[in-house]
Structures are given as structure tokens and as C-alpha cells.
Amino acid sequence: MGLSENKTVKVTLTLTAFDGYLVSEPGTLTITILGVNDAPSFSASRYNFYIDETQTGVPVGFAPDFVLDPDPGDTLTFGLSQASAGAHPYVKVDPGTGEWLLNAHYDIDDPETPNPLRLNITVSDRLGLQDSAEVIISIRDV
Structure with missing residues (x-):
């Protein structure tokens, strides 16, 4: 440290x-x-999640579980930096808590629905230092 x-x-x-x-x-x-000030960082460059198709508002992950910041007490902000075509409307990241939620009803049987969802999540500290990681969310048909 x-x-x-x-x-x-x-x-x-x-x-x-x-x-x-x-x-x-x-x-x-x-x-x-x-x-x-040291930049916050994700503990890996890629994370894979597997969830069942479901309704809006279901938690997928929690970014702070994967973030390291050597500066104790630093305020961190989370967001999406980019997403694959069509993935962004389906995932929401709470900027304060870092929780990832499905933001829309997800129906894997709809051919317009992307699977898996690929996106980049970011973390930044109060001085703007940041890191990002790829998140791949694979949806299972239920």
C-alpha cells in the first residue's frame, strides 16, 4: 500500500x-x-456474470467488491464508459453505490435482444483518476 x-x-x-x-x-x-492521490483500480480486467432472464431492477453485480483504492476514505463514482450495440439500455450502474442492475425487461427469445451484454464499467475518484473493466453478462433462458 x-x-x-x-x-x-x-x-x-x-x-x-x-x-x-x-x-x-x-x-x-x-x-x-x-x-x-492514487488511482482506484479494478482487481481484474474482465468479469463474467451469468443470470437468468428476468424483470427490470434485478441486481447483477456490485462494483465496489472488485475495486481497490489505496487512498482510504476516497469518494468513488461508478459509470459505464461504453457498451456493445444494444447493451446499454439493459444495464444501469448506480454512480454512488456501484450496483449494476438490469434496467429493462430482458427477453432472450426476442431476436433484437443482445446476448451476452458487453460493457465497460468505470470507477473514478474525487480527482478524476480512473480505471475501467470489461463486464460480460450472459443471460440464460428461463
């Missing part, structure tokens, strides 16, 4: 030089390390 944003760590070294004959007087070198 990295150093938290705006936290500092000081490292002090005492150094001497030796040229083969003489040793110098000791000198002190102090290095100050300042922590910066």
Missing part, C-alpha cells in the same frame, strides 16, 4: 566518502517523501 495523500515520510541517511586513503567527515542527507 502506498503513502496516503498529503502524508509525509522523512528518511535520513548519514553518509561518508572513502577514496581509498581518507574517510570524509559524515554528512547527513534527508529525503522527504510526499504521498499523492
Whole structure:
């Protein structure tokens, strides 16, 4: 884990030089390390889900289960960055909680309905650093 944003760590070294004959007087070198904001990241680049066709509003997944952020207490926002043709109307991501829901009635018997649904979900922190992952949702006929 990295150093938290705006936290500092000081490292002090005492150094001497030796040229083969003489040793110098000791000198002190102090290095100050300042922590910066780190980007949130998904723990994998792709996630696969298998669900039964169903009605609107059924939870599919929960993005925070797959996100790592080295900055404790950072506010994260979730969204969709792109989707395959026709997939976007079927999936909704709550920007605050990161929950993925089926957003429309899904009927696999309809030839216009895409299967699987392929989309990219994003996570960003309060300073705009972000990551994305591919989500593939395969729908089973019931």
C-alpha cells in the first residue's frame, strides 16, 4: 500500500566518502517523501456474470467488491464508459453505490435482444483518476 495523500515520510541517511586513503567527515542527507492521490483500480480486467432472464431492477453485480483504492476514505463514482450495440439500455450502474442492475425487461427469445451484454464499467475518484473493466453478462433462458 502506498503513502496516503498529503502524508509525509522523512528518511535520513548519514553518509561518508572513502577514496581509498581518507574517510570524509559524515554528512547527513534527508529525503522527504510526499504521498499523492492514487488511482482506484479494478482487481481484474474482465468479469463474467451469468443470470437468468428476468424483470427490470434485478441486481447483477456490485462494483465496489472488485475495486481497490489505496487512498482510504476516497469518494468513488461508478459509470459505464461504453457498451456493445444494444447493451446499454439493459444495464444501469448506480454512480454512488456501484450496483449494476438490469434496467429493462430482458427477453432472450426476442431476436433484437443482445446476448451476452458487453460493457465497460468505470470507477473514478474525487480527482478524476480512473480505471475501467470489461463486464460480460450472459443471460440464460428461463
